[in-house]
Amino acid sequence: MLYTFKGGIHIKEYKLTAAEPVQRLPAPARVRIPLSQHIGAPCTPTVSVGDTVDKGQMIGDVAQGLGCPVHATVSGRVSAIEEVFTPAGRKMRRIVIENDGEDRLCPDIAPLGRPVCDITPQECVEAVRLAGVSGMGGATFPTYAKISSALGKVDKLIINCAECEPFITADHRLMLEEPRSVINGAELLASVFGTEGAMIAIENNKLDAAQALRDALGENGNIHIKIMKTKYPQGDERQLIYALTGKELPAGKLPSDLGCVIFNVETCVNIYRAVNERMPLIERIVTVSGDCVSAPKNVLAPIGTSISELISFCGGFKRKPEKLIIGGPMMGVAQWDPDTPVTKGTNAVLAFSEELCGKADTRYACLHCGKCVRGCPMHLMPLYLAQYASIHDYVMCEKFSIMSCVECGSCTYVCPGKVPIVQLIRMGKARIREEAAAAAAAKQASELRPAEKETEKKPVRQ
Amino acid sequence: MNNEYNGLLTLSPSPHLKSGDSIQTVMRDVLIALAPAFVWSIVAFGVMAAVLTALSVALCVFFEAAYQLLTKQKVTVSDLSAAVTGVLLAFNLPSSCAWWVLIPGAFFAIVIVKQLFGGIGKNVVNPAIAARIFIFVSWPSQLSVFKEPMSDAVSSATPLASAKTGIISAEYSALDSFLGFIPGCIGEVSALCLLLGFAYLLVRRVISWHIPAAFVGTVALISFIFPQAGSRTEYLAVSVLSGGLLLGAVFMATDYVTSPVTSGGKLIFGVGCGLLTVMIRFFGAYPEGVSFAIMIMNLLVWYIDRLTAPRPFGRIRERRGKKE
Numbered sequence: 001m002l003y004t005f006k007g008g009i010h011i012k013e014y015k016l017t018a019a020e021p022v023q024r025l026p027a028p029a030r031v032r033i034p035l036s037q038h039i040g041a042p043c044t045p046t047v048s049v050g051d052t053v054d055k056g057q058m059i060g061d062v063a064q065g066l067g068c069p070v071h072a073t074v075s076g077r078v079s080a081i082e083e084v085f086t087p088a089g090r091k092m093r094r095i096v097i098e099n100d101g102e103d104r105l106c107p108d109i110a111p112l113g114r115p116v117c118d119i120t121p122q123e124c125v126e127a128v129r130l131a132g133v134s135g136m137g138g139a140t141f142p143t144y145a146k147i148s149s150a151l152g153k154v155d156k157l158i159i160n161c162a163e164c165e166p167f168i169t170a171d172h173r174l175m176l177e178e179p180r181s182v183i184n185g186a187e188l189l190a191s192v193f194g195t196e197g198a199m200i201a202i203e204n205n206k207l208d209a210a211q212a213l214r215d216a217l218g219e220n221g222n223i224h225i226k227i228m229k230t231k232y233p234q235g236d237e238r239q240l241i242y243a244l245t246g247k248e249l250p251a252g253k254l255p256s257d258l259g260c261v262i263f264n265v266e267t268c269v270n271i272y273r274a275v276n277e278r279m280p281l282i283e284r285i286v287t288v289s290g291d292c293v294s295a296p297k298n299v300l301a302p303i304g305t306s307i308s309e310l311i312s313f314c315g316g317f318k319r320k321p322e323k324l325i326i327g328g329p330m331m332g333v334a335q336w337d338p339d340t341p342v343t344k345g346t347n348a349v350l351a352f353s354e355e356l357c358g359k360a361d362t363r364y365a366c367l368h369c370g371k372c373v374r375g376c377p378m379h380l381m382p383l384y385l386a387q388y389a390s391i392h393d394y395v396m397c398e399k400f401s402i403m404s405c406v407e408c409g410s411c412t413y414v415c416p417g418k419v420p421i422v423q424l425i426r427m428g429k430a431r432i433r434e435e436a437a438a439a440a441a442a443k444q445a446s447e448l449r450p451a452e453k454e455t456e457k458k459p460v461r462q
Numbered sequence: 463m464n465n466e467y468n469g470l471l472t473l474s475p476s477p478h479l480k481s482g483d484s485i486q487t488v489m490r491d492v493l494i495a496l497a498p499a500f501v502w503s504i505v506a507f508g509v510m511a512a513v514l515t516a517l518s519v520a521l522c523v524f525f526e527a528a529y530q531l532l533t534k535q536k537v538t539v540s541d542l543s544a545a546v547t548g549v550l551l552a553f554n555l556p557s558s559c560a561w562w563v564l565i566p567g568a569f570f571a572i573v574i575v576k577q578l579f580g581g582i583g584k585n586v587v588n589p590a591i592a593a594r595i596f597i598f599v600s601w602p603s604q605l606s607v608f609k610e611p612m613s614d615a616v617s618s619a620t621p622l623a624s625a626k627t628g629i630i631s632a633e634y635s636a637l638d639s640f641l642g643f644i645p646g647c648i649g650e651v652s653a654l655c656l657l658l659g660f661a662y663l664l665v666r667r668v669i670s671w672h673i674p675a676a677f678v679g680t681v682a683l684i685s686f687i688f689p690q691a692g693s694r695t696e697y698l699a700v701s702v703l704s705g706g707l708l709l710g711a712v713f714m715a716t717d718y719v720t721s722p723v724t725s726g727g728k729l730i731f732g733v734g735c736g737l738l739t740v741m742i743r744f745f746g747a748y749p750e751g752v753s754f755a756i757m758i759m760n761l762l763v764w765y766i767d768r769l770t771a772p773r774p775f776g777r778i779r780e781r782r783g784k785k786e
Contacts, residue, residue: 007775011479087473166479238776251776323472329479336473350478357478363536365583367485370723379772383723401774409477416483417583423475 002204003243004229009375009410011232011330013205014166016289016296022173024300025313027074027099031304032082033059034094037343038134038142040066045095051078054106056280058132059095068142069132072097073282073302075104087333087340094341097304109278116184116276117191121151124192124275131274132344133281137171137235137264138327140345143271146263147192150256157198158244159186161265162228162235164203165328168348170285171265173298175202175209178269179216185268186223188275193261197222199244200265205230232330233408237262239377251404266347286342288314292321292351301342307349308338322354329357330409364418372411372421378404382411386421389428394435397428405429485582488718489542491668495659496549496713502642502652506611507557511648517561519548521568529577543582547571550590553649553709554753555597556608558616563604567593587760588720591710591753598753608645617645622705626749630692630700639703650709653702660712669716672728673735677711678702680736690744707739710752720760727763727770734759 036042043060047053053072061069080096112119119127129144137160159182163171175182186198197220202210204227213225228234228243238249240262247258255262263271266285273279282303289296294315301310307324311317325332326346342349372382381400388396402425411421503511526544530537539545551567571593576585598605610617621644624631634644642652650656663669682702689697701707715721715735722731735755742751 011481242775248776248778250778251774253776320469321471323474323478325476325478327476330477332476332478334471334473334476334478336471338471352478354472357472358480363538365485365581367488367583367718368721368723369488369718371483373723373772378775380774381723381767381771384767400771401777404774404776412477413479414481414483416481416485416488418480418484422477426475 002229003226004231005239005242005377007375007377007379008231008233009414011166011413015169017169017287017298018172020297022177022285022298022300025305027302028305028309029099030096031073031302032094032096032341033070033304034092034341034343035060035070036092037070038068038140040142043067043070045081047078049078049080053078053097054104056106056109056282066142066145068129068134068144071132071280071282073304074099075102076100087335111277112275116188119275121192127275128271131280133267133270133274134344135264136266136284136344138345138347143267150261153256154193154259154261155195156260157190157193157195158240158260158262159198159200159265159268160235160240160262161200161202162240164232164235165330167289167350168287168328169298170287170347172206172209174266174285176212179212181269181272182213182265183216185272188272199224199226201226201228201240201244203228203230203234232410233377236406236408281344286310286346287348290350290352291356292317292319292353294318303344304341306339306341310349311351317351319353321351323352323357325350366419367417369416371414375410375414377408378406380405382421386419386424389424394428394432402428485541485543488668489546491666492546495662498655498658499649499652502655503648506642506651507609507648511557514557514561514648515549515552518552518564518568519545521564522548522572525569525572529573544572547589550713551593554594554647554706556605557648558607558609559604563597563601567597570596583719585719587757588714588717591714591757594753595757610645611643620646620704621700623749625691625697625700628691630696636699639699644704647706650706653708656708656712672725673716673721673732674711676729676732677715677735678707680733681707681739684740705750706752710756715756720763722763722766724770724772727766730766731759
């Protein structure tokens with residue numbers, strides 16, 4: 001039996017690069033390393049313009065609060081610390097390093113020198129923090145924080161290999177080419193959390209990867225390979241937990257509240273590297289694909305490589321691209337700048353033609369067909385959420401549980417009327433958050449000034 | 463080397479992929495599903511059936527385009543929804559019906575029921591059904607005379623209408639009704655052709671089984687338990703196979719715009735349609751109740767949707783008596 005959840009949609013897979021071995025990108029002449037590659041506070045640079053840095057050297061860190069350091073991914077000279085706009089319109093700083101071609105590894109990086117199973121959970125948390133590992137499936141939550149917050153609370157360790165978005169094959173190739181590293185990571189995490197074993201969750205469109213992992217398992221009977229139905233969004237942690245354990249993650253709770261902790265498979269491999277080799281996260285596998293790329297590939301690229309360089313490595317464009325996307329087609333972010341660098345969360349770079357991504361439909365109509373309701377993994381009624389959001393009726397939006405929406409885009413994908421459902425829902429959620437924040441601020445202000453509050457009340461009493 | 467592509471890029475929020483479905487593909491599937499019944503209507507009632515259907519489609523498309531041009535909107539007749547309305551409107555009229563009733567009928571369906579409410583997706587009741595009722599109450603004589611299939615003879619009663627008077631017509635067997643050798647409206651006589659269309663819609667996943675099954679099932683069950691004429695099985699066959707039940711259950715009650723979105727809601731809707739149909743047939747003045755039943759249930763869709771809204775994932779209902 002295949003593990004799965006209720007709802008969700010089947011998308012044409014477009015896994016063009018499933019058979020393409022990972023190729024290492026020659027180190028680029030220049031890398032641009034964003035100081036904010038994770039959820040939390042941005043890093044403060046620990047180097048200045050003109051400094052010479054080694055590959056793997058820490059160049060930015062977060063002094064306090066949530067966040068993890070960033071490292072130089074080539075050896076060379078810091079040529080600038082520049083401020084740029086993200087596609088969301090926010091400002092972000094990044095460190096530009098000119099590669100000197102010497103490929104000098106930072107001397108601080110030395111292997112652990114003892115078996116990894118001997119390390120304490122605290123040592124693991126510290127090693128993972130120093131290596132700057134953050135979630136590589138796209139969410140980019142600092143991994144050390146996830147480990148330390150879940151320590152002692154979990155009895156189920158899940159390695160997420162669902163890779164449910166179309167086009168992306170980075171995790172698939174990693175499992176095929178380095179199954180032992182995946183198992184090493186899972187074993188390490190199991191010993192850190194003290195769980196009996198681990199579950200490796202794979203969709204049934206990657207049975208070859210599942211077999212590779214089984215072969216690599218050897219004698220370890222505590223690690224279980226779980227085959228799930230290929231369905232979007234199977235890789236969302238709520239759906240994943242439900243598929244494997246039958247438990248619903250209550251709104252506002254963390255997986256650790258259900259005794260679960262989930263790591264993306266590439267994150268898992270990099271946790272092992274961080275502990276065993278003390279190797280910081282300076283490169284990752286990126287699927288470069290889409291109908292505009294001449295030769296789609298899986299590329300092992302240093303963090304900070306520009307996406308245009310990746311596309312050149314894959315033979316450039318074969319037709320006019322309409323959109324450049326970082327991440328998957330369902331939840332990725334369209335980019336305006338071909339110099340945008342690869343970050344720790346970049347699992348794919350996609351170039352889509354107008355034909356594939358479609359022109360924005362200016363006229364749309366809800367047919368009330370119910371496809372969005374059947375497809376919603378959160379069991380919402382997206383059509384009504386979109387309808388009420390578009391007329392700014394946020395009371396009704398909340399009655400229909402708008403805040404439970406995970407913005408996976410399934411509703412928008414299936415909609416025959418081409419209603420921008422998830423976009424309208426996002427707008428509604430943003431407004432509700434703004435109003436809640438404004439109300440909280442107003443409440444705080446009125447509590448600070450009790451005298452004014454009294455005068456406000458008076459007319460009501462009269 | 464850096465900027466291999468200097469052209470303009472589109473920035474828009476995800477998702478960046480969409481399925482190939484559109485209103486046009488959905489409506490095209492519905493038209494394909496209606497094709498067997500259309501072919502049969504020509505076989506049974508001659509070329510006049512095709513003429514009326516074509517005229518009805520042309521009028522519906524014309525009124526939609528004219529309204530949209532007059533109100534300076536984008537003309538959307540290429541989504542084929544007006545064409546579907548046109549076919550269904552004609553299918554609900556007898557082939558002996560005067561052609562000119564289609565003019566007020568199509569106008570009522572497209573302009574009054576659909577466009578004045580905001581166009582596709584915004585209408586509260588099914589346009590073809592409302593127009594059929596409009597014609598039925600305005601020009602009742604046009605809808606009370608039916609042609610015999612395969613002949614020029616005129617019959618004044620469908621098998622269902624005779625059953626209303628307490629007689630199971632000996633002229634038509636259940637097999638005749640199933641295949642379509644009975645008098646009736648253009649598109650409703652052949653159960654076989656309508657079921658073929660139903661099967662196509664199911665395979666293409668355009669509709670689900672819930673509404674037709676609940677609708678027909680309810681009518682069949684009650685007709686079997688309380689036969690109004692003849693034996694239980696005879697009355698069951700007449701009530702299911704004659705009159706617009708299958709056409710209504712498969713093609714009109716399942717209209718997306720005017721039916722619930724949840725599976726549970728669809729079952730409630732179907733059962734409601736079935737109950738109302740039977741009540742009208744048993745106690746009303748008309749032999750036929752399908753159109754009225756569907757239109758009444760159309761009005762309740764929003765409440766049925768609210769009633770059957772699924773429990774959101776992760777929102778576990780709090781137990782009552784928490785205060786204790």
